[in-house]
Amino acid sequence: MAHPFLSEEWMTAARAIREQYSSEVPPIETVLRINQVIQDVPFGDGEVQSFLDTSSGSVVMELGSLDEPDVTITTDYDTAKALFVDQDPAIAMQAFMNGKVKIQGDMMKLMAMQTSIPSNDFTEKIAAEIKDITA
Numbered sequence: 001m002a003h004p005f006l007s008e009e010w011m012t013a014a015r016a017i018r019e020q021y022s023s024e025v026p027p028i029e030t031v032l033r034i035n036q037v038i039q040d041v042p043f044g045d046g047e048v049q050s051f052l053d054t055s056s057g058s059v060v061m062e063l064g065s066l067d068e069p070d071v072t073i074t075t076d077y078d079t080a081k082a083l084f085v086d087q088d089p090a091i092a093m094q095a096f097m098n099g100k101v102k103i104q105g106d107m108m109k110l111m112a113m114q115t116s117i118p119s120n121d122f123t124e125k126i127a128a129e130i131k132d133i134t135a
Contacts, residue, residue: 002135005081006038006048011063013133017126018059024122027057032113035069040076048077059117071105085134087127 003010034052041048051069053060075083079100082091095101103110117123 002133004043004135005077005085006041006050006063007043008063010134011050011061014061014130017129017133018061021122021126022058024120025058025126026118026120026123028054028059028117029057030109030112030117031055032071032109033066033069034110034113035065035072036080037072037074038077038080039074040078042077054117069105070109071103071107073110074102074104075100081134085131 001013003013032052032054036048036050036052038048038050040046048063049065050061050063051066053062053066075095079091079095082088083095083101092101096103
């Protein structure tokens with residue numbers, strides 16, 4: 001069943017997918033703590049705050065915000081969905097160049113994210129399953 005990206009239901013389903021494969025995914029050695037402010041959300045009050053944290057050695061993405069993030073990313077819903085669900089690096093660069101993505105904090109850590117999150121068949125399976133549950 002598909003859920004709107006970043007809704008409570010989507011977060012619950014995405015967390016379950018990540019947990020299902022957690023023993024099969026290589027650990028992440030780089031600590032990244034990213035707050036995300038997503039605007040123009042088509043549900044709720046129009047804005048969602050979420051975070052991504054790798055300090056445990058795996059990807060943790062939840063609603064809310066971290067007290068001391070390395071980076072805060074602010075963007076619109078459609079751009080966030082393209083970045084995090086479709087994982088299209090060309091869209092990420094274009095959105096940044098067009099001012100659709102605002103970044104505060106340690107840009108070097110954010111850039112490190114592109115190469116520090118290991119990939120294998122299971123990480124690709126996780127990404128595909130999360131894409132399947134996203135409306």
